[in-house]
Every structure is written in structure tokens, then in C-alpha cells.
Amino acid sequence: MDELIRRFIDHLAVAGRSPHTLAAYQADIELLEKTMQAKPAREASPTDLRKALAKLHAQGLSGRSLARRLSSWRQFYHWLQLNGGREDNPAAGLRAPKREKLLPKALPVDGAAALLDRIEGDDGLDARDRAIFELVYSCGLRLSETVALNLDDVDFSDQLLRIRGKGGKERLAPIGAEAMVRLRAWLDERSAAEEEPALFLGRHGRRLGGRQIEKRLRDWAIKTGASQHVHPHMLRHSFASHLLQSSGDLRAVQELLGHANLSSTQIYTALDFQHLAKVYDGAHPRARKRGKTDDDEPS
Known part of the structure; x- marks a missing residue:
């Protein structure tokens, strides 16, 4: 899996992504691999990804943060498809939990x-x-x-x-x-x-x-x-x-x-x-x- 992640990040680097963006993609995919535990992230099903999102949400990640990570996963699986690593993209139809609406702060x-x-x-x-x-x-x-x-x-x-x-x-x-x-x-x-x-x-x-x-x-x-x-x-x-x-x-x-x-x-x-x-x-x-x-x- 480490080799796959490295090749994916290299692909993004060639496409001109910034070092900050590359680091974010790598961290997001490594987080998925860590959250999955029993199964390699490259073999994840849509159900596995939903469980991973739910677990991260329960740990306190906001809707905004989860949406960003899901976007990274989606790009990773799309790259795997293009390179023969998968036939499908398990993240394609998934949505992150709705972003919480922060109540505006008012003075008394x-x-x-x-x-x-x-x-x-x-x-x-x-x-x-x-x-x-x-x-x-x-x-x-x-x-x-x-x-x-x-x-x-x-x-x-x-x-x-x-x-x-x-x-x-x-x-x-x-x-x-x-x-x-x-x-x-x-x-x-x-x-x-x-x-x-x-x-x-x-x-x-x-x-x-x-x-x-x-x-x-x-x-x-x-x-x-x-x-x-x-x-x-x-x-x-x-x-x-x-x-x-x-x-x-x-x-x-x-x-x-x-x-x-x-x-x-x-x-x-x-x-x-x-x-x-x-x-x-x-x-x-x-x-x-x-x-x-x-x-x-x-x-």
C-alpha cells in the first residue's frame, strides 16, 4: 500500500499540485488505511468507506474535514481505476455527513x-x-x-x-x-x-x-x-x-x-x-x- 500511495502522490506532483496539497492527499489516504485496519484500503468497498467515515465522525471530525478526506479517497480510487488497480470507484457515490451549521454569535x-x-x-x-x-x-x-x-x-x-x-x-x-x-x-x-x-x-x-x-x-x-x-x-x-x-x-x-x-x-x-x-x-x-x-x- 505504501508503494501505491507513493506512486499516486508522484502522479499528482507531475500534474503540478502544490507540496501542501500533496501532503494533504497523502495524510488523507494514510488515515483511511489506518481506520480500515483489517482490510487494505485498496480493497475497500462502499460499505467499508461508509464505516470509516462514521468512525472518523464519531472521533470528532467535522463535516467539512470529512468532505475533504472523502474527496482525496475518491481521487485515489479514480487513479487506481485508470491504472488497472480496480474496476470500480467505491467512493464515487458516497457523501460526507452534512456540515454542521454554526449558530451565529450575538451579544446580549x-x-x-x-x-x-x-x-x-x-x-x-x-x-x-x-x-x-x-x-x-x-x-x-x-x-x-x-x-x-x-x-x-x-x-x-x-x-x-x-x-x-x-x-x-x-x-x-x-x-x-x-x-x-x-x-x-x-x-x-x-x-x-x-x-x-x-x-x-x-x-x-x-x-x-x-x-x-x-x-x-x-x-x-x-x-x-x-x-x-x-x-x-x-x-x-x-x-x-x-x-x-x-x-x-x-x-x-x-x-x-x-x-x-x-x-x-x-x-x-x-x-x-x-x-x-x-x-x-x-x-x-x-x-x-x-x-x-x-x-x-x-x-
Whole structure:
């Protein structure tokens, strides 16, 4: 078997595979040989391979890892077929266990509020950071959507944000009161050439990049004593989780997130925007009723 593996790896090397890929193929086939134990891997049947997958799965290998190993085995048996070592490919019709779906991580409501409320400072970039993260949490923005925002995407009169999502699809989202306050504070600090359309800028007056936003949030989370690593998409997950917990309106949250569907079987159904705004105002923990001012609050 060792000789067969060596010849297979040599074949892949001649085909131009990288050393990293060659090492991975060799390790995957040697793992199969070790898992089979009683029977040589070259003689494995489809049932033998299913048992090997089940055994590795029971040992804790993820669906992603098993899929990669099965792909290596499939290539190995295909090579054996081409070289007269087998008449069939026992891995041809096999599938690895489904990859587990990791639940998105979200901050608790008080944790999100504590993080955002502690982003303070005298630097104009601090005002920018607070505006960015309030807006991400307020509107459920993806990182790419945040980076792409321009000045004219913010409708201050109606408190709406125009978002360019995946596939070039645009959507409107209501902006919460706190995010509006922080956006105005940032615009008081924003300094850029007249032709620069970006809403959020770096220190040198150019559009802020995604990596910079990730780093700033990570640094703020550490500085404010967050108990876990925080990234921008976590704020988006928090938006969805908190709004859904409060409203129970799955389709409204789906619309606000810009999702075509929430699962492979659930198709998005459009909702009237006024209904979405009503759900948002009544449910989001940092929203405020439209037209309501501090003077309207009970004393």
C-alpha cells in the first residue's frame, strides 16, 4: 500500500499540485488505511468507506474535514481505476455527513449597549467609530455594506439608510435615534475633499476599509472590557437576534437584513415597508418612535 500511495502522490506532483496539497492527499489516504485496519484500503468497498467515515465522525471530525478526506479517497480510487488497480470507484457515490451549521454569535442586549456606550473620546476618529458601530447595530449592516456607504445614502429627514447589498440589490432600513445622533456628530468631524463620496473615512480622508473597521472594533472591545472577541458581523447578528426576540416577526427581520431566504427551503416574502418601520420602531432596543422628541418623554 505504501508503494501505491507513493506512486499516486508522484502522479499528482507531475500534474503540478502544490507540496501542501500533496501532503494533504497523502495524510488523507494514510488515515483511511489506518481506520480500515483489517482490510487494505485498496480493497475497500462502499460499505467499508461508509464505516470509516462514521468512525472518523464519531472521533470528532467535522463535516467539512470529512468532505475533504472523502474527496482525496475518491481521487485515489479514480487513479487506481485508470491504472488497472480496480474496476470500480467505491467512493464515487458516497457523501460526507452534512456540515454542521454554526449558530451565529450575538451579544446580549445589555452587552451590545455597554460596548457602544463606552466608545467615547475626543478624537474625531472616535466619533466616527461610534457612528459606524451604532449604524451597523441599528440597521443590521454587513461589513461590505458599511464600507460602501456614501454620504447621499443617509436620508436625515426621514431617518432612512439606503443599503447596497449582495448582488447589487438595494434596500431601505430605518435608522435608530442613537445612530442618527452619532452620525451627525461624525459629520461635524468629517473632513475630506469635496469629491469624496464615502460616508466613513480613514485618517487620510479616503474611504475606510473593512480590515480597518474590524481592527477598530476589536480594539474598542478590548479597551471597554468585552469578555469575548467582537467583530462587525456580530453586531449584525445581534441586530437580528434582538429584533426577532422583541418582535417575533421573522419576515420583517428577513427584509431588514436583506436576505432572500433564511434557509434553503424558506423563500422570502416581501412586506410593506411601513409595516417594517413599525416593527423596527416598536422592537429594536435602540430605536425611537418617529417624530418623537425628548420633550415628548414623560417626566
